[in-house]
Amino acid sequence: MPERNKSRYRPSKKFKKTLLGGGALAVLVGLNAPAAYSFASEKYHAYKIAQPGYKQEYGSWAMLDVPERYRTNAIHAALLHTGKVLIIAGSGNNQKKFDAGSFDTILWNPADNSFKKIPTPEDFFCAGHTQLADGRLLVAGGTARYEVLDGEVERAGGRMRIKNENPDRAHTFKKGTRFRSPSGVEYVSKFDVTVPKAKKEFKVVYGQGGRMLPWKTKVTAGEARVFVEAAEKGVGALTTQAAQYEIVGLKGKDADNLYGLAQKITTEKQDFQGIRSAYEFDARAEKYLPVDPMKEARWYPTLVTLDDGKVLAVSGLDDVGAVLTGDNELYDPKTKKWSKGPTRYFPTYPALFLTKGGKLFYSGSNAGYGPADKGRRPGLWDIEKNTFTTVDGLTDLDQTETSASLLLPPVQDQRVMLLGGGGVGESSKATARTAIVDLKDDSPAFQEGPRLPQGTRYLSSVLLPDDTVFTTGGSSDYRGRGASDILKAQFYTPRTNTFRRAADPTVGRNYHSEALLLPDGRVVTFGSDPLFGDADNTKLGTFEQRVEIYTPPYLQGDRAKKENRPALGTGPDRLDAKGRATFATDHPDRIAKARLMRPSAVTHTTDVEQRSVELKLTRTKDAVTVEAPNDRTMVPPGWYMLFATDASGVPSEAKWVRVE
Template identity: 75%
Template sequence: MAYQPSKKLKKTVLGVGAGAVLVGLNAPAALGFAEERYYEYKIAQPAYQAKYGSWTQVDIPARYRTNAIHAALLHTGKVLIVAGSGNEQKKFDKGSFDTVLWDPRANTFKKIATPDDFFCSGHAALPDGRLLVAGGTARYELLDGEVDRPGGGMRVKNENPDKVVTLKKGTRFRSPAGVEYVSKFDVTVPKALRENKITYGKSGQMQPWQTTVTASEARVFVEAVEEGPQSVTDKQAQYEIVGLSGKDADNTYGLSEQITLDKQDFQGIRAAYEFDPTAEKYIPVDPMRKARWYPTLVGLDDGRVLAVSGLDDVGAIDPGDNEIYDPRTKKWTMGPHRYFPTYPALFLTEGGKLFYPASNAGYGPADQGREPGLWDLKTNKFKKIPGLADIDQTETSSSLLLPPAQDQKVMILGGGGVGESKKATRRTAVVDLKKDNPAFVNGPDLPQGTRYLNSVIMPDDSVFTTNGSTDYRGRSASNVLKAQFYDPKRNAFRDAASPRVGRNYHSEALLLPDGRVATFGSDPLFDDQQNTKLGHFEQRMEIFTPPALLKNRTGRPVLGAGPDTLTANRRATFATEHTDRITGARLMRPSAVTHTTDVEQRSIALTLTRTKDSLTVEVPDDRTLVPPGWYMLFVTDAEGTPSEAKWIKVP
């Protein structure tokens, strides 16, 4: 008779079998858990951190968490984190705009009253330490299929030389056929221009004055009163302004541009403010002449600031009507005309020319403004620079003036195709602008194709690069949880500790005065690999502590008392007990970064003179190399260990 196990034995066998099956099923999870525990152990070891650095997360009280769209380091050592409406239309509709001031030393936060929507504005440091903030959001986009009322631009003409005309939001414009459009914003139209001309008769005698009047104009976005295609027009016509009569009606009227049911892009504002780091508040200044959304602001060698590109007040990319802000008069004047895609990276170089490495953050056709070159503002000539590989993948790339600035080398890292392209490149390239015929030369590849990479110049002349994604806005869970250092002398990368928080679109990184790097933001399109769950803005902040601050047992070099303003002889002397230990000094301009674009940061090598108990640094006397403003002064030892920064104002 065949053997039959007992009921008890059956239960035992079944129990063991079930346990074995469960262990088998859970093996990957158990292995993953074990690997995670080991990884956490490994990265916490002093030897690991001394080689690769370490990351810590910032503890942010709930009421101060915000969507970090822009970040700028101020000469007070605090970081201005600007969100505006933060890419949240509900906040925009409520008029709820955020700015948070963070003190990294005390890890304290303060909310700043924000008078306009600075979401996707531009910013640059001014010589006195204030931060110029200009542009932002007038209206959120409407995608294809969301537009039910035709919209477009209406040019408002004023033929009265004695009167400025202001039309409030909601003003109606009526066509000869009775079709009406309503303005979505206030619009102010300057006085018409009156010119008196002298003419002479055939005999040479002066004739009576002849007066000519040239109408002024301003543009405003309008929408049709009625829904549907019957209000679409691509013809220019003259529109009466409902409510005006008599001479006012004769002198003031509308001329329509294309009014369509097409997708309506974000629209910019003209507003400009200076943020005062001492009073810790925004102070209004004259608005820009053009509305701008996604503009670049770049400081010039004379302390003025150039505003470039952006989407205008009807959502069209600016054709090249750049303008210049003078911090002495608080006014704007028109600058040289040149087209760029939005948020172009423009670096001030020796001699005053601006170098465009083709880095930009989007908006604009693929066949315009995508080639790198040197722009001479005085002659408005643009010299193209050859040699850049993957030139169709410069959007959302990172770029910087490599340290030290005296070398005049510019690097571009990564990037992707135009718009929502899936393309992303591993390419890095460097151009030496000191050469007679400069051209890009390929550098070492990134570990993978990367968009939205952030790059930060360090006091030891290395470049710390971190985060990004391999696809548009982190699509398909494509965040890159990696960081590395680039060594300009060796033209090579070395690994750094990996960040724990993924960051792509709307992320920033900047150097703090204590030598650490702070990272902010990220605005993924989706929250899952399948791209089915809409993304949520990343409000966590991480700080990277570089290996140089973790491996040196003797501590870091220290600068003692010294001036906070550079003297006329371009020298500054500081007390120190570490004279023999200090091997280098760098003057570092603080960052103002958004959309991976940071044209402010630069590092200048300084000449050192030592005494027994002091150190004197000498700053180059070239404003195109060292634009006026506040800088961080770092000294380093032979191992690259930096001091904490001393702030010094360069006139």
């Protein structure tokens, strides 16, 4: 992108004298010219970005003043239909907080910059979330156990399958239950687990001449799994042999009917483990409400709301730290219960977008766990037939991990863009590639888009009400390694298929960072979890708790004044049966476009919620009527921000309206 013409913002002679003419600085120049130059450059940059003309062209950043007691490790962020932002940390990638059972959620109100702590019942660190039709936020999954890296595993551990051959009752084993191997080595369960009762089936058997013989009974043992660790440290508990394990303390028939099975118990790296818990966050009551747990434990899952209002939960690490092999499930907000969904494997946090007709498009974006050669190819997933059609044309296919992707505005165009990304795991690869696929084509395929300024992982991408995409942050290496944070931002314009520069952020954002659109048209950015705190990678990184807000050019100078912005007055808080709503306005001629913007629920560069819906617009002398498509695969049920924009793209303050 071209450098701006610096002559337009030449500092005054007085400023130059202050900046460069002091005696102390002259001494510094003599002693350390590079340091002096850097100091002068920073001062000049600070001066330049504060100028009104710069802000009107590139926008501006400002730090949010967050009181210390409300600062947290923002792992998840979701905009609620009350206009408040739910910031979920859980244990916040802090094992000490996890061990202490200290879990955080902060509710921030951008309207008055007030904050509130929300009691957090589980560790929602790396959970999944999605907006429900009634405005609640479904949060499911999270952390049951932190990882233990190679070389740090002191006790052998692994998966124990518990069998129950009793058809009359289930059996619950508490955390700490002991399992004894044939050689006498004992292992301890790390979680509570309930083993269902066995299934008893009767089969009628006919003998010679059609004579009915006594029924044959088949018993299929109930089964559950749990992670176990050796009771004692050392290599004596290592085993790679399949074996049956006695459950210590059971007697009589229970001892015969209940037992453990394990294939291997090793000191290899032990991954994070997920939980089954699910909650709805009530935006009005401002509290978590428990619902039925999932059938599978999930850590790093994606939750996506479907056209009928149900939610599909996909992928994640299970209760023993393995990537789920395709056991997906459906949540019904009416019954608050889960049922089996279509079976298909994806890496963790796959980016899945609801498209016209009800299919889900997998962009290839994902956030991390899973083999490099499985589940990485993008495609259209028909969840009714459970078929998957691959979409080709994507370059740098080995670098879709930690990439960003989104449905380009407006959603009626049915185009998906993928931006940046990196190699699998701790790879140092990062790509500047962007690619766009038009799903309306008979044979959709990715076409290469304009390149980012440099290879970028963890890029945040946010839809704006003027039909542009704002992208910011990221790093050029895994978790900002080597001080590789990218302090750059840009706008992508779908109409021209080009990038243009935006003001540079001052806070680096890499892993565990988020960005979302606010109802007033600004963008807020949270989080960042660098692996290291210096360019030499010798100091551990510190989680970034500062919050920075970007004000786009469309809200700078005179355009920001209330009298110069389009405005929607009184009107309904939901669309009618035909998808219409009428709002009073003093200047209907000022309104050129209207958009429904679905609020974000974002984590790990993954935001499958946001979408921008083009509305038909009818004006009268003192009102405007908007009309949305009557297609729930295009406009899933839920609450939306309604923005009106003028011919220059200046947006109104959003009105919240519900689509049922």
